[in-house]
Amino acid sequence: MHSGEMSVFPKISLKPEVTGYLRNVFLNKEVLAAVGPQEAESRFQKLLACLSHPPSSTCVRASTHLAPLEDIRLSLEEELKKQKCGSSAEEPSVQIAPHPRITDVLLLPVDGPRAVERLSSELVVDAQCGSAVLRGAHVFAPGIVASPKYMKAGDMVSVFSDLEGRCTRGATRFQGNKVFVGNGVAEMDRSAIFVTETPARGVGVRMVDPLYKSPSFDGVLPSMVFLQNLPSVVVGHVLAPQPGERILDMCAAPGGKTCHIAALMGDKGEVVALDRIRNKIDRIRQNAQTLSLQSIKAFRFNSTQAVSDEPTQEAEGPPFPPESFDRVLLDAPCSGLGQRPNMASTWSLKEICSYPPLQRKLFQAAVRLLKKGGVLVYSTCTVTLSENEEQVAWALSTFPCLSLQPQEPHIGSEGMLGAGLSPEQLRLLQRFSPELSWEQTDTAASLARRADTDTIGFFIAKFLKT
Numbered sequence: 001m002h003s004g005e006m007s008v009f010p011k012i013s014l015k016p017e018v019t020g021y022l023r024n025v026f027l028n029k030e031v032l033a034a035v036g037p038q039e040a041e042s043r044f045q046k047l048l049a050c051l052s053h054p055p056s057s058t059c060v061r062a063s064t065h066l067a068p069l070e071d072i073r074l075s076l077e078e079e080l081k082k083q084k085c086g087s088s089a090e091e092p093s094v095q096i097a098p099h100p101r102i103t104d105v106l107l108l109p110v111d112g113p114r115a116v117e118r119l120s121s122e123l124v125v126d127a128q129c130g131s132a133v134l135r136g137a138h139v140f141a142p143g144i145v146a147s148p149k150y151m152k153a154g155d156m157v158s159v160f161s162d163l164e165g166r167c168t169r170g171a172t173r174f175q176g177n178k179v180f181v182g183n184g185v186a187e188m189d190r191s192a193i194f195v196t197e198t199p200a201r202g203v204g205v206r207m208v209d210p211l212y213k214s215p216s217f218d219g220v221l222p223s224m225v226f227l228q229n230l231p232s233v234v235v236g237h238v239l240a241p242q243p244g245e246r247i248l249d250m251c252a253a254p255g256g257k258t259c260h261i262a263a264l265m266g267d268k269g270e271v272v273a274l275d276r277i278r279n280k281i282d283r284i285r286q287n288a289q290t291l292s293l294q295s296i297k298a299f300r301f302n303s304t305q306a307v308s309d310e311p312t313q314e315a316e317g318p319p320f321p322p323e324s325f326d327r328v329l330l331d332a333p334c335s336g337l338g339q340r341p342n343m344a345s346t347w348s349l350k351e352i353c354s355y356p357p358l359q360r361k362l363f364q365a366a367v368r369l370l371k372k373g374g375v376l377v378y379s380t381c382t383v384t385l386s387e388n389e390e391q392v393a394w395a396l397s398t399f400p401c402l403s404l405q406p407q408e409p410h411i412g413s414e415g416m417l418g419a420g421l422s423p424e425q426l427r428l429l430q431r432f433s434p435e436l437s438w439e440q441t442d443t444a445a446s447l448a449r450r451a452d453t454d455t456i457g458f459f460i461a462k463f464l465k466t
């Protein structure tokens with residue numbers, strides 16, 4: 001990718017109070033003392049720029065509990081070739097590379113931004129759908145908010161993402177803040193999308209000329225590959241569950257990490273998955289079934305209350321007595337500010353600041369549920385200090401039984417300055433910081449190198465309870 005092309009989209013749009021807050025985080029005293037005001041400001045601006053763009057590679061986790069990685073890689077290549085047969089242009093086949101260090105990861109380059117011409121017919125999708133399209137998805141009908149008045153199946157349309165959620169559902173045009181994400185062919189008439197009693201389902205527009213091209217994984221080898229951001233796969237390896245152990249995943253839905261944990265254990269042992277939201281529990285069960293994993297037990301439960309000193313009647317479900325688990329994963333609910341691409345967030349500062357207290361309640365339960373000698377992994381997909389390094393500092397001072405542990409693999413950067421942690425402690429943390437490599441003109445960098453650095457923003461800490 002060329003540096004000139006890096007910023008096709010404007011920087012992420014946030015409420016001014018949120019931008020101000022984040023700026024104070026990235027230009028905090030410790031950072032300023034270490035790198036100076038110019039570098040700190042530059043990192044912050046790069047963060048805002050890279051968040052609105054998709055990462056330059058796609059990561060899939062392969063079901064190496066079912067087949068060898070190379071077999072899965074070859075099958076995937078075959079499947080993606082078939083996808084190509086439908087498209088007109090003679091293109092080279094997709095390059096799929098195993099990750100050099102992570103034994104169950106396959107990487108695919110994203111081709112973009114590409115030069116795509118806009119058409120006069122405009123279709124508008126909501127921001128969530130727009131982000132999915134930028135990561136290789138087709139447009140699903142529920143994401144469509146506006147379409148040309150006389151749109152028929154088979155028509156070519158230009159697809160735009162409605163950044164601020166301002167477009168009225170069922171509109172025929174939209175003049176507000178939108179960005180172009182590529183061209184596609186409508187699979188449905190307009191009436192099938194908006195004039196129906198039951199909401200339309202399935203693919204509404206098949207993307208044929210997306211701004212960022214990456215294979216669509218919808219329905220592709222569902223038992224063999226699972227789309228997952230690289231840092232999320234790293235979490236499973238850092239937790240390092242062993243066959244036969246009893247593991248707790250406290251905030252588990254939709255179960256990406258739960259399934260990875262069970263797979264790493266060769267499906268031997270028990271993985272208890274909790275989530276507060278009932279219909280999300282079905283997603284965990286579906287994913288476990290698709291990936292042929294039997295060792296996962298999913299329950300709807302508020303994990304802040306998952307520990308109980310009273311002996312319970314129910315043998316296997318929550319709440320659990322203290323010291324019930326060999327390892328605990330707390331993939332905490334968070335402000336999600338590391339997600340990419342994210343062009344606009346309407347969140348208030350109050351919403352963002354509501355997470356640390358909840359994370360601490362969950363953390364307290366996690367520590368109690370963990371056996372002595374057990375491992376606790378805490379992770380978030382956000383970039384604030386208050387949800388990451390400051391939580392680690394709080395945990396270390398609140399629970400003398402906890403000590404920070406080295407992580408394997410460690411491919412992100414170290415923890416960020418600003419929470420009073422020592423250099424040794426920061427080195428034990430893993431922060432994926434896409435802003436640190438953003439706009440490098442290094443077009444020749446290998447796929448793996450780009451995949452390791454051009455990620456979503458993410459944070460991982462590993463503790464041992466003694």
Ligand SMILES: C[S@@+](CC[C@H](N)C(=O)[O-])C[C@H]1O[C@@H](n2cnc3c(N)ncnc32)[C@H](O)[C@@H]1O
Pocket residue numbers: 232250251252253254255256257258274275276277280301302303304331332333334
């Ligand atoms: C970051 S997501 C988890 C993603 C998941 N670990 C994965 O890899 O697929 C956080 C989850 O925490 C759940 N959650 C929030 N508060 C909770 C609570 N008090 N108890 C249990 N789950 C909670 C949310 O419903 C959400 O599904």
